[in-house]
Amino acid sequence: MPKRTALYDIHRALGARMIEFGGWEMPVQYRGILAEHQTVRTKAGLFDLSHMGEIEVSGPRALEVCQELLVTDVARIHLGQAQYSVLCYPDGGIVDDIIVYHLAEQHYFLCVNASNIEKDFAWLADHNHGRATLLNRSDEYALIAVQGPVASALVQRLTTLDLGRLRRYWSVSGEIAGVPALVARTGYTGEDGFELFVSAQQVAEVWNACLDAGRAGEVAPIGLGARDTLRLEAGYLLYGNDIDAQTTPLEAGLQRLVKFDKGEFVSRDALLQQHTAGITKQLIGLIMDAPGIPRHGYELYADGQHIGVVTSGTQAPSLGVGIAMGYVPSRYAKEGTQLTVNIRERHVPAHVVARPFYRRS
Amino acid sequence: MEIPKELRYSEEHEWAAVDDNIATIGITDYAQEQLGDVVYIELPETGTPVTKGDKFGVVESVKAVSDIYSPLTGTVVTVNTGLPNTPETINEEPYGDGWMIRVEMSDPEELNDLMTAAEYKKFIEEAEEE
Numbered sequence: 001m002p003k004r005t006a007l008y009d010i011h012r013a014l015g016a017r018m019i020e021f022g023g024w025e026m027p028v029q030y031r032g033i034l035a036e037h038q039t040v041r042t043k044a045g046l047f048d049l050s051h052m053g054e055i056e057v058s059g060p061r062a063l064e065v066c067q068e069l070l071v072t073d074v075a076r077i078h079l080g081q082a083q084y085s086v087l088c089y090p091d092g093g094i095v096d097d098i099i100v101y102h103l104a105e106q107h108y109f110l111c112v113n114a115s116n117i118e119k120d121f122a123w124l125a126d127h128n129h130g131r132a133t134l135l136n137r138s139d140e141y142a143l144i145a146v147q148g149p150v151a152s153a154l155v156q157r158l159t160t161l162d163l164g165r166l167r168r169y170w171s172v173s174g175e176i177a178g179v180p181a182l183v184a185r186t187g188y189t190g191e192d193g194f195e196l197f198v199s200a201q202q203v204a205e206v207w208n209a210c211l212d213a214g215r216a217g218e219v220a221p222i223g224l225g226a227r228d229t230l231r232l233e234a235g236y237l238l239y240g241n242d243i244d245a246q247t248t249p250l251e252a253g254l255q256r257l258v259k260f261d262k263g264e265f266v267s268r269d270a271l272l273q274q275h276t277a278g279i280t281k282q283l284i285g286l287i288m289d290a291p292g293i294p295r296h297g298y299e300l301y302a303d304g305q306h307i308g309v310v311t312s313g314t315q316a317p318s319l320g321v322g323i324a325m326g327y328v329p330s331r332y333a334k335e336g337t338q339l340t341v342n343i344r345e346r347h348v349p350a351h352v353v354a355r356p357f358y359r360r361s
Numbered sequence: 362m363e364i365p366k367e368l369r370y371s372e373e374h375e376w377a378a379v380d381d382n383i384a385t386i387g388i389t390d391y392a393q394e395q396l397g398d399v400v401y402i403e404l405p406e407t408g409t410p411v412t413k414g415d416k417f418g419v420v421e422s423v424k425a426v427s428d429i430y431s432p433l434t435g436t437v438v439t440v441n442t443g444l445p446n447t448p449e450t451i452n453e454e455p456y457g458d459g460w461m462i463r464v465e466m467s468d469p470e471e472l473n474d475l476m477t478a479a480e481y482k483k484f485i486e487e488a489e490e491e
Contacts, residue, residue, distance in 0.1 A: 034398040
């Protein structure tokens with residue numbers, strides 16, 4: 001029996017088509033993926049992300065525990081700031097990609113992927129050794145994202161917080177539509193926007209207030225279908241597709257996250273070894289040079305040989321061309337390298353590009 | 362949900378419009394709605410033989426790849442060559458400009474195996490109940 005967020009009935013009333021995702025019944029689309037994608041790129045979209053997880057690490061040794069388990073330098077996160085990071089296994093494989101918020105002294109707030117909540121919490125608990133206080137608050141929290149060029153104006157109508165002073169990857173606590181919220185200027189779409197962490201009890205109020213605050217056609221609900229096309233265009237990774245326990249952050253293009261100099265952390269030895277020896281496979285972005293849509297699992301070819309596989313792919317709505325990410329041997333990872341994608345036994349030409357595929361103007 | 366009365370329908374949600382021994386073929390309103398936004402279509406070339414029940418093309422929505430099956434046997438005599446450039450036409454006009462191929466039928470008796478509009482309507486309703 002899949003779980004439902006507090007907004008389930010509202011999604012149904014809005015005409016959402018629901019699918020099962022990571023054990024949750026979530027809206028995949030309302031009006032249609034292309035229209036919803038376009039709305040986020042040109043106006044504002046509202047996303048129910050309540051299925052995601054929220055884990056708190058607090059106490060005098062909270063920083064110590066976070067430093068040990070995250071590859072990034074957590075000590076550099078200012079109060080109020082946030083950081084994209086990964087948790088790694090000792091061999092360098094990725095446990096999850098997360099965003100960590102430094103909410104208060106001795107208080108870190110981790111937003112984790114819905115499919116990894118139990119796994120991440122167990123990983124933290126197994127390595128804690130009684131040092132920090134760990135709380136899995138995923139069921140208490142709901143999460144709404146408001147993303148798009150109009151998001152800032154829209155959310156500003158609902159709060160006295162000065163959103164103009166909130167920079168990207170910073171957060172602030174306040175009220176949205178009179179409801180207490182942690183307001184983070186973060187997102188997964190490549191547009192400006194916010195992620196609003198509120199109590200599950202009050203999320204419907206905030207959702208409805210956001211929809212009502214939009215002037216004609218300014219805001220619309222957005223499903224997981226468009227969430228995926230938006231993030232892929234923006235070059236963001238999806239755990240389970242682009243990264244997993246068999247990929248390291250160095251291979252996935254996340255080498256800038258790994259701070260070898262900060263001190264000891266789980267996976268440091270394995271990653272340092274890989275860094276020294278050089279990575280053998282690498283995550284690349286590719287754009288199709290002819291009609292055809294690259295999809296997860298499709299084979300990549302070069303020099304007449306099967307050299308890799310697509311991990312995520314789609315027809316990019318904002319670009320009008322197929323785009324994908326996949327792993328190839330490092331010698332094929334240079335920008336401009338010609339490859340082919342095997343689409344139903346036809347080898348369709350593509351070439352390697354740097355990510356993101358789309359940048360907001 | 363549009364189900365034009367003059368057409369015939371297959372269980373794979375294709376429609377056929379018959380004029381003499383030429384059948385125009387496309388996918389139904391129900392099919393395009395189930396698929397979602399169509400972003401890609403692959404059609405055969407003229408002269409290609411098609412067989413009832415066999416795949417003749419591929420339609421892709423954002424999330425999924427779907428085979429298209431021919432409801433009739435014959436030879437492709439015309440292809441809607443403009444369609445691959447505007448795949449969204451399949452969503453907008455599944456029975457009009459969203460038509461896919463025209464087939465010269467080799468066995469018009471096969472039309473009797475297809476459903477009428479009333480039968481197709483019932484077929485969809487039963488499928489929805491599952």
